Amino acid sequence: MSAQLSPIVSEFETDEQAASYDRWFRAKVLEAMNSTKPRLAHDEAMSKVQAALE
Numbered sequence: 001m002s003a004q005l006s007p008i009v010s011e012f013e014t015d016e017q018a019a020s021y022d023r024w025f026r027a028k029v030l031e032a033m034n035s036t037k038p039r040l041a042h043d044e045a046m047s048k049v050q051a052a053l054e
Contacts, residue, residue, distance in 0.1 A: 005011075012018040040048075 010018055012021065
């Protein structure tokens, strides 16, 4: 990624949109942390991403 993002400018139009995204993101992270699914090693995950990009 070459885009320079400003820490001052929000990617959301309103504070409510930002808060809604934050709630969604935190819920997804918590769900992943509590998951009983087998973990995927970083190298294996990156191999899958690379294969999808090719």
